[in-house]
Each structure stands twice: as structure tokens, then as C-alpha cells.
Amino acid sequence: MSHLDHDMPIAPRDPAVVMRLARMGSFHQSRLSFMRVLLRRMTRENWRFEQHLFDIDDRGVGRAVYCAHGPDRTYSLVAFANDLPPEKRSDRVIATEWDATFTLFDGIPTEDDINRLANNVPKQEAGRVSEKELSLSRANRSVRLWELVVDALSKGQQPDEAKVADVGYLMRTTAVYGSGKFGAADRESIADRPEFRAPFQVEMLSVFLTRGFVMDLVEHMARLRAPDTAVSLDPALRRRFGIGNSTGLGMAPFLMTHPVLINNWIAAKEHALARVRSLPTASDDEASLFRQFCTRAVIHATTWTSEHPVQIEKLTALRKDMAALQLHLTEADLTNDMPWNRLFLWAESALSLEGQEQLVSLLLEPYGRFVDGLSDCMYADEQESWRIDGAMQTSDLKAHIEEIYDWALKIDWSEKDANARVWYVSEEKLEPRIGERHDEPIEPYEQPLCPARDAVRMYHDLCACDANLTAEFLLTHPQHRHVVRRVQIAAQYPYAEIRDNTIDASMLPIDLLRAKLSFFGACHFDPRSDRWVRINMFQHAPFPHDLTADNAEGWTYPPLPEAAE
Amino acid sequence: MIFSLSEIESLSRKAAKGAGHPWGVAEEAGKCARYLCAAGLPGAEALAGLLQAFDQRPYDECRPDCSATPWQAANGPLCPIITGAAICDRAADVADGQTITLGLTAHPLLLLPAIASASDILESGISIHWAGLTMTRMNRETWIETDDQAIRVAEQSEIIIARASSQSGARIRRSYRAEISEETREALNTLAHRTYAPDTPESRLSGAGAGLTDND
Numbered sequence: 022m023s024h025l026d027h028d029m030p031i032a033p034r035d036p037a038v039v040m041r042l043a044r045m046g047s048f049h050q051s052r053l054s055f056m057r058v059l060l061r062r063m064t065r066e067n068w069r070f071e072q073h074l075f076d077i078d079d080r081g082v083g084r085a086v087y088c089a090h091g092p093d094r095t096y097s098l099v100a101f102a103n104d105l106p107p108e109k110r111s112d113r114v115i116a117t118e119w120d121a122t123f124t125l126f127d128g129i130p131t132e133d134d135i136n137r138l139a140n141n142v143p144k145q146e147a148g149r150v151s152e153k154e155l156s157l158s159r160a161n162r163s164v165r166l167w168e169l170v171v172d173a174l175s176k177g178q179q180p181d182e183a184k185v186a187d188v189g190y191l192m193r194t195t196a197v198y199g200s201g202k203f204g205a206a207d208r209e210s211i212a213d214r215p216e217f218r219a220p221f222q223v224e225m226l227s228v229f230l231t232r233g234f235v236m237d238l239v240e241h242m243a244r245l246r247a248p249d250t251a252v253s254l255d256p257a258l259r260r261r262f263g264i265g266n267s268t269g270l271g272m273a274p275f276l277m278t279h280p281v282l283i284n285n286w287i288a289a290k291e292h293a294l295a296r297v298r299s300l301p302t303a304s305d306d307e308a309s310l311f312r313q314f315c316t317r318a319v320i321h322a323t324t325w326t327s328e329h330p331v332q333i334e335k336l337t338a339l340r341k342d343m344a345a346l347q348l349h350l351t352e353a354d355l356t357n358d359m360p361w362n363r364l365f366l367w368a369e370s371a372l373s374l375e376g377q378e379q380l381v382s383l384l385l386e387p388y389g390r391f392v393d394g395l396s397d398c399m400y401a402d403e404q405e406s407w408r409i410d411g412a413m414q415t416s417d418l419k420a421h422i423e424e425i426y427d428w429a430l431k432i433d434w435s436e437k438d439a440n441a442r443v444w445y446v447s448e449e450k451l452e453p454r455i456g457e458r459h460d461e462p463i464e465p466y467e468q469p470l471c472p473a474r475d476a477v478r479m480y481h482d483l484c485a486c487d488a489n490l491t492a493e494f495l496l497t498h499p500q501h502r503h504v505v506r507r508v509q510i511a512a513q514y515p516y517a518e519i520r521d522n523t524i525d526a527s528m529l530p531i532d533l534l535r536a537k538l539s540f541f542g543a544c545h546f547d548p549r550s551d552r553w554v555r556i557n558m559f560q561h562a563p564f565p566h567d568l569t570a571d572n573a574e575g576w577t578y579p580p581l582p583e584a585a586e
Numbered sequence: 587m588i589f590s591l592s593e594i595e596s597l598s599r600k601a602a603k604g605a606g607h608p609w610g611v612a613e614e615a616g617k618c619a620r621y622l623c624a625a626g627l628p629g630a631e632a633l634a635g636l637l638q639a640f641d642q643r644p645y646d647e648c649r650p651d652c653s654a655t656p657w658q659a660a661n662g663p664l665c666p667i668i669t670g671a672a673i674c675d676r677a678a679d680v681a682d683g684q685t686i687t688l689g690l691t692a693h694p695l696l697l698l699p700a701i702a703s704a705s706d707i708l709e710s711g712i713s714i715h716w717a718g719l720t721m722t723r724m725n726r727e728t729w730i731e732t733d734d735q736a737i738r739v740a741e742q743s744e745i746i747i748a749r750a751s752s753q754s755g756a757r758i759r760r761s762y763r764a765e766i767s768e769e770t771r772e773a774l775n776t777l778a779h780r781t782y783a784p785d786t787p788e789s790r791l792s793g794a795g796a797g798l799t800d801n802d
Contacts (some may be wrong), residue, residue: 112800115790152763164801195800201592209591210762269794407617408703411675446788448782454793456783466783469609492675496652499645499668502610530795552795553648 029299031362033291037428040287042521046334046532047374049496050577051382052389052530053290054542056559057577058396064573066092069564070233073097073129073256079245080104081120084139085237087230090128090563091216096155098230099135101143102238103578110161110227112195112267114452117147119159121192123234125227129205145196145203146450152206155223157466158197160231163188163265167239170254174243177250185261186324189545189557191264192235197224209404211545219283219396221541224574228558232264233565242332256567263560270552271453273533274444276471280510282401289395290381297384298362307387308355314386317352317578318379319343321544322580329548331529335375342376369527389574406514409506411492415483416488418505421512422480428520429473430480441526444470450543455530455552471524475504587771590764595620597634597771600778602667605637614700615667621699623764625728626738630766632693633667634760634773635740639692640665641777648692652676656687656744663692663741670700673747677704680712680749688745694719695737702728713750722753731755732770 040042050057069090077083096447101122122143126134134153145159166180166188173180197208198206199221210216211462223249236259244251254262276283303311322339349367354360361384368380385392425429433437443458445466455464469475479501488494495502509517530552538546542558561579565573589597599616603609610769615633622629640648648665650657650672657664657672659784673686680686681704691697694716702723718736722729731754783789 107801108799110800113794113796116800149587149590161690161800193800201590204588204590204593207590207592208764267800269796383672404617407613408669408707409675410707412678412789445783445793446781447785447793448779449785449790452785452794454789454792455795456789461786461789463783463789467783490673490675495675496649499611499649500608502608502671503613506610507614539694549797550795 029295031295033288036046036515036518037520039291040516040518040520042116042523042532043529044378045519046372046529047378048536048544049382049540050539050544051290051293052392053286053293053396053399054386054540055219055221055225056389057544057574058393059222059229060562060568060573061393062219062222063089063091064568064570066216067515067551068568070230070568072237073497074135075237075241077102077241079242081238081242084135085234086130086135087234087565089230094127094158094216095129096226097129098234099124099126099130099138099142100231100234101139102310103143105161107164108448110164111162111403112161112193113269114146114196114271115450115479116577118143119145119195120162121238122159123156123227123231124150124154124205125223125230127155127211137559141569147244148203150202150204152210155211156197156199156227157203158194158224158227160192160194160264162233163190164191165543167191169562170239171243171246174240174254175251177192177246177247177252177280178254179252179258182258182261185258187326188265189261189560190235190263190265191239193267193555194228194231194354195267197227197266197336199224204555208426212400212402213548218400220286220399225541228264228266229562232262232559232562234427235264235372235565238566239472260561260563263544263557263562266538266556266558267549268534268538268554268556269453270455270530272537273552274453274468274470276519276533276537277472277523279401279403280507281406281514283405284514284517285399285401288401288514290385292349292398293385293388293392293395293517294365294381297388298359298365300388301359303356303360303387305356307360310387311355311383312350314383314575314578315343317381317581319347320579320581325545327547327551331531331551332546332548335373338373339375339379342372342379345371346376346380346495355437361555366411385457406510407506409491409495409502410509411490411495413491413509415486415488415491415494418494419483422476422483422498425508425511425518425520426476426480429477429522430475431476432522433478434474438526439522440471440474440524442524442528444524458524467504471522472504472518473522474505475501476508479504479508542577587768588765589623591620591624591764594623594764594766597774597778598630601633601637601774604780605640606642606778607667611671614671614734617669618667618670618696618699621702622695623699623766624760625758625764626761626764627695627698629695629765631772632695632738632769633747634770636666636693638773639740639778640751648699650688651785654768656689658689663690664688666691666693666696670697674700674704675706677708677712680704680747681710683749686747688720689744690741690745691745692741694739694742694745697745697747698728699739704792711753712747713753714745714747716745720754722755724750724753727753728758729753729755751755
């Protein structure tokens, strides 16, 4: 990661601890989350934003263009607003129409470009975009809150704060496609641009601009309804709207199909934590800043709600954890004798996984100077890491399995529950799904998303084979090529592999979703089932037009009551 | 129609799986088509031709016997995806000065990405040659001397892979898009479709874990 890190007294955490699904499903956003990386860069580089076009009628149908001008290039969000009948409003991949659809355009679109996009972007997967488009996405209204806000504003009133807090956003995106999907530009073709080197910057920029558009749209609709009485949202209340997202199973395989990239994300965060834990002392200012963030995190935990039994239990634990942390902080010395390491070790025995991982993120908050630079290490050139090393001795390959998958070797794979699930792709609009191996005829369609079982299968074949080299073994066992690649990657990249059974009967896909979404910077994880989660993004963030050096950092936790005035 | 490279890779991987390859080999087929398309070569066409001709062919019939000279398949031509993977797995032998000779091989264009990878892994110049085509990879650059007929050949009886210290022909420049004919796309789509599970009312309701409406 960095030559500095070799001398640290505290090492990054063991992958066997970090890469468990229950812990990954408790990750929180941090300074290294991609939304925060984006706003930090745009502020540092003085990006300018403008509403280039806004042409939407009283039914809410029309188009808009928002431009983001960086130091070398301009990117434009092209938005198409729709008047969607309620029976068509679905957040599933199998939906065919949405309240609004978007693309992030590379440059400023001409009228011809916008007309071309108008014929394709509203169709999403059924349309076609080009190398000038960097993303493709869509969003649906939160029906409850949308009408409430339009109604209040049109009458010259502000919407009820409690109801705003209850939902937290006016529209939910239901997919944000990037990198080459449906004809868009490949990530490779833009990865050398400094603004897109960190992961998912295209998608985060698109969502950041989408949030601004949605707020402009709701105020516009209120004005059209009652031009004489309508008012705009109060700026402080406006910031309490994030942009929602509804994420299904489709995102989960990403964590398994991009092992090097996932390693680099987690390694960056773990190194950041190790750096902070290794500090011999902290200043009074740093300690006080940390306490302030803890207080704000308490508010965050209080306002975070869910109806899902698993998350209700986790939130109860988190609130209890935050109370225990607050109590501990009334006495704790946060300035001497490796204060952060002492606090971290206390938390390991005193808090639940939710609380422990919240603390990990909080510990990074006062230390931008040690943490933020690590976002440069979160990128991966995946075209460089997929080739198999055929010269590896099979004895070494076996030893890697014994080390990385030791837990999987102890599982009885003949047990029904151990291989209860099948990850597959449905022919209906290619929607990713998961099913029951023993009840549904889906095994022939199984995707390679069960590395633990596959590594164990290979291990048994390796034990029975007298080949010395991986090349010889693979020539007679081509069915293991996929998992040889994984094992060799995991041997080189410590956080590349999940240390849990991804086809077990008790596996919760929402744990995979949360791990990824936390790196985006999402908050308020609200699972709707074991494989589908709603989140809030950019809540409390400044809007494009009011982004400044003073507010680009530290916005993710709710403001303290006095600061919100 | 013009495609992004990731679309080509994804479609090719699924098509190879659909044609009977295990996932790990199918992944190499995806990377192979991607590499060739990025080099402006007809990789998707070659892969579609191969997968159609070799559809469901047993692995042991078309894999190389790497202890023989030349490398031969047990029955019919060698599969270039499986053979390319085997060459790459043994790249160190070529860098050490050993020459690999292949007997009858289908769509040899599909071997080129494996040669490039082998050269990159070992940081050694490697070339591949058959009648009408020589490709050399060195210092992470690819040079090719050929005619259109040799690129598109469906079978080739003698192919030589050896260490190289000089290159000839034109340097390949990479691109990020590729045009694929409707016929090729249809062929790959048909094979890829075999990897998708037929929709059922049960899987529709439970498989993705979400309800069908979003009106709240």
C-alpha cells in the first residue's frame, strides 16, 4: 500500500476477520467512500455546475441537461422525465418504464445528441447508447413523499419535517449502469482520466447531479400547479433529501466477480484503520472532533429505521453500541498511549459488529491527512490479473487452499443446507436471481459464484492427482480453471475472497449488497427482504450549486441540532 | 452494430459456456474475443465460427496432447481456446527457448491473445506463425504481418510458437469499440441463451426477492 506502512506497530486486520459476510453486512460509509472522494475532488478542482436545459411540462414530461465543468472536461447529466401510470412503477430489472431516466454524457450534448438519447435512454436495457455516454440509469418517485412535497410547496408551505425524515428522498434510482453496458463507453477508455481513476466516479457524479435535478423538478411541479402561491424548499430542509436507491440481487455477484478490485477497496480502508490505530498520541482537537462525529453518529443511528426483522435487531444493537460508546467516551483518555488502538480493542469486546464497524469509520474522520490519499489505491486494472500461473507447483496451490479456505474444508458439503442455493440468470430480461437447488430445476444454469465449494472440490482432485505443475493439472481438469484463477488471486490479494459460504441456506445476499453500497457511501440501509435493499445517498450533502470547501467534507452524518439552524 | 468491449467479453463468455466449455475456459474465450476486437481483428466472428463447429464437443477430443510433437488433438482439430490456455500455462517453456508446434488447429486467430499474455507474463518476446501470418508480441506491443485470408482461416495444419527477438509487419493500435455483424451476434446470442434459466412464475416472484410494484 505504501512504504510508510511497514513500520506501523498495528497491522491491518486479518482477512479471516474482515471478510466474513456478517461483518461485511455491517460496513458503514467512510472517508474513503466513493461519493466523498468525488465531492472532495470536485471541490479541490473548483468544478462549476449549471442547469443547461430544463424543459418539462405540467404533466412532468420533458427533458433537462445539467453540466459539470471540471478542469479539463465537461460532463452532462441528460434527464428524461415521464408521466408514469402507477401500475408500471416497479424497481425490478423486469420493469419497462420509469418516472425518470438518465445518462451521463461525455461533454455537452447537441440537440441531435439529445434527440438520439430521447429515443433510447427512456427504454433503458431495451435501448442503445454510444461511446459518448458513460452511464445509464433510472429512478422512480417515492409516491407518498412526492405528492406531499408538491402539495405543501404549491400552497406556499414547507413539507412536514417528520415525513421528510421518514422517507428521506423524492426519487429512488433502481439501477445505475456504467462501464460498457448497453453500448456505453468502457471503463478502460476513460480510466486514465484523473477524475475517473477512483472507482465508480461516473456513477456517483451521475447520482449527485440526479439529486439536484429531482429537487429542481419537485419545485418546478409545485410552481406549475399554483404559480401564485408556490414557494421553494427551505435550504436547510432541502439538504435533508438524499437520493434513494433500490438495489436487488444483481449487485451481489460483483463482489465475487471482481476480486482484485474488492481487495483494493477493503485493503485501503484496513490500512487507513491501521494507520490511525498506530498513532502514539492524538491532539485535543482531534479527540474533540472525534467526539463530535460520535454524537452525530448517534443521531444517524436514531433516525435510521427499517421494517426488516434482521435490520431491526441490528439497529437495536447499534443504538445500544452507540450509547455504550458515548458512556465510554465520558471517561476515556483519547490523547495518550495509542488512544485509538485502545478504543478499538475496547470496542472489539464491548460492541456488536454494527457498532464495531461504525467505530472503524468514525476513527478515520479526524485523519484526512492519513486516510484520503489511500483512495488512489482503490483502483484496479483487472485486465492485468486474470491469467493463471501454470508454473505454480500443485503443492503450493494446495497450500493456498489450506490457508485461505481452511474453513470451507471443514464444511460437510454433502449436507443439503451447505449447498442449498443456486445463483442463476433468468431468461426474462436477464434478471439475476437465486433459487433453491433441491426444489427448483435450476442447477444446470448455475453461475460460478460459490468459490468455497469449488475450491474444496478442486482440493480433493488435487490430492488424487500426481501432476506437479498447475498447467499439467489443468490440462486434465479444465473444470477447475475458474477456481484456480480465484485461488491464485486470493493468494496474492489478501482481501479478495469472501470467507463464507455463498450458497448456504442461511446466506443473506443483503450482506453482499451492503458491503458494496457502503463503499459507495450509502446510508440508511433498509432491507426489504433477504435479497433487496433500499438506501439513501448524498443525504445532507451540499447541492452542486452550493458545493464549497467548507461543506464538501463531513456532511454524511446528520448535523448537530444547533448547526442545522 | 457497434459494441463495447465489455459487451463482447460478456457475450462471448456466456456463448462459450453455452457451447459446453466449463466456466474457467469460457472466461478465457471472453477475454480472447475482447482482446482481438480491441486489436481491430475479427475475434467475435472467429469465436462464433469455432463454437458453432465445436458445439458440445467433448473436451478430451479437442484438447492438446502437450507431450507430443506437434501438439495434436485426439480426434479432429485442436480447440484454440483450450490450446491457447495450455500454451499460456506453459509460457515459461517457450521463454526458455522451446518451440511449440501445433498440428491441425481450428480458427488459429483465437490463439493470438494467449501468445500476447504469455509474452507479457514472462517479459519475453514470443511469436506465432502460420502460412500467411506472423504475429509477434514484445515489450507489451503487438506486431502483425498478414493477409485477410490467413486471419480468417477456419483450420490450419501447422503453427509454430517460439521465442522472438525481432518483430515484423505493422504495430497493432488498440481501440475501445468493435463492429460485429448481425449473423455473428445472433450465433453468439443463441449459444449464450442456453445459460439463462427459463422463467417460471415462482422464480419471478421469489428469485429476485423483491415485489413487482414500487408504489410507496
